[in-house]
Amino acid sequence: MKPLNSDDIQAFLLTVEWRSITEAARRLNLSKSVISKRVSDLERDIGVQLLMRSTRNILPTDAGLTLYEAGSASMRRLADAVDLISEQSNGLCGELRITAPVSLTHLWLGDVIARFAAAHPRLHVLLELDDRLINIEAERLDLAIRVARLPDSSLIARRIGVSERVIVASPGYVEKHGMPDSLDDVSAHRCLCYSNVPASQTWSFPALAPRSKPRTLAPQSVFGSNNGEALRDAAVRGLGLAILPTFIAARDLVDGRLVRILPDEPPEDDIIYAVYPRGPFTSHKLRAFVEHVRLALLVCPWDQLTTAAPLTESV
Numbered sequence: 648m649k650p651l652n653s654d655d656i657q658a659f660l661l662t663v664e665w666r667s668i669t670e671a672a673r674r675l676n677l678s679k680s681v682i683s684k685r686v687s688d689l690e691r692d693i694g695v696q697l698l699m700r701s702t703r704n705i706l707p708t709d710a711g712l713t714l715y716e717a718g719s720a721s722m723r724r725l726a727d728a729v730d731l732i733s734e735q736s737n738g739l740c741g742e743l744r745i746t747a748p749v750s751l752t753h754l755w756l757g758d759v760i761a762r763f764a765a766a767h768p769r770l771h772v773l774l775e776l777d778d779r780l781i782n783i784e785a786e787r788l789d790l791a792i793r794v795a796r797l798p799d800s801s802l803i804a805r806r807i808g809v810s811e812r813v814i815v816a817s818p819g820y821v822e823k824h825g826m827p828d829s830l831d832d833v834s835a836h837r838c839l840c841y842s843n844v845p846a847s848q849t850w851s852f853p854a855l856a857p858r859s860k861p862r863t864l865a866p867q868s869v870f871g872s873n874n875g876e877a878l879r880d881a882a883v884r885g886l887g888l889a890i891l892p893t894f895i896a897a898r899d900l901v902d903g904r905l906v907r908i909l910p911d912e913p914p915e916d917d918i919i920y921a922v923y924p925r926g927p928f929t930s931h932k933l934r935a936f937v938e939h940v941r942l943a944l945l946v947c948p949w950d951q952l953t954t955a956a957p958l959t960e961s962v
Contacts, residue, residue, distance in 0.1 A: 837887030838866035
């Protein structure tokens, strides 16, 4: 058998990865006809059908799956070797396109990312801030930092931290409206709601028993925003109760502008994830960045801030 063409193998791997000749063509900046011919040429050279094609989907045959798994592993090892050689001689280079939440980056993560960029001056970091769950593949981004309970997807989601959440209000609001004695009392209070997700997801609390569902509240919303810092400002002004991540509320809790409500009934934590496309190629610069952020969040700086002044519901 003659040597296989590496371009044909790359076209095949990406077609299987994305289950689409169209997507493989887009990622390689080639026409669909070129990708289709390369895959057909590979099948001809090997003498085996590798893909089952239909108008709706493309799936690998058993032989195609075997080749995909072996080829993906080989390409990852090759990419690792190239990255290692490049890093040893030049350091990380190229471009790394990242999207991250607005408030987390503004308050804490921006410095972490800047330190990574400073350590790798040949690497061009492009950072876009957005609280929406945007399609990173369609936007041609390498990585997203997300604070959420993520739905299932084809993306790789690596847990890199925990975001504790708290119910808060201003001392003035508590003085005027009283302190809730239980979660059942919260629904009778004025509440400030995050508009990017359903209220039942924001106002959710750990289940009381194993295997039971989380408890949820139906808050009486008097103010809504798609930004956590805007909700914090409204809470400081005494507009109502808000559920905030501690990375937003920490300084105001320490300084007494906010107080913690029902500290023994905390909302469910969110998880901080690094999310990136699943594929045969995962660059060393992406892995290095994820590990850098993970290490920075091993001990969350906002938790260190609140340790000096324990959160309390007293006013």
